[in-house]
Amino acid sequence: MLIRPNCYRPIIAALAAMLVGACASTTEETALSITPMPVPTDEDARVLLRQSRYTLVELRPDAGQQNLLRQIIDLRIPATHATTVGDSMRYVLRRSGYQLCEGDPVLATLWDLPLPAAHLRLGPLPLNQTLQLLAGDAWRLSIDERARQVCFITTQSNGEAQP
Structure with a gap:
């Protein structure tokens, strides 16, 4: 049986017309449909914003x-x-919300140490690691969250904190 190429033209034209018509005939309701976001039920639920x-x-x-x-x-x-x-340390803490605890004569020895040239460029690091880096291994970072003060405690040679 011999198939003629001209017999498929009407079928192809009808399929193309249906596809174009289906794409062009969107209703106003489907074009403006908004998918509602689920409402969080507890306080730990994630709140999402659809940007696009x-x-x-x-x-x-x-x-x-x-x-x-x-x-x-x-x-x-x-x-x-x-x-x-x-x-x-005061320069690092200037806009962090914290301040140094002042007045302790033991801490005055830390504050008066010269700044190494390697510490002129800091970061990107978390603030607590930066402060510990500036103080060195001989000191342990101590935070008073209520007063938002940063203090340091001397450590012994075995790593334990000294009162």
């Missing part, structure tokens, strides 16, 4: 906003501004 068709953004504070000591800092300490460890 395929992008959902979770609405929550980042780790640095929830725990201020985990905020990432990346800064260059001016050599003229900070010549001691205490000056550089």
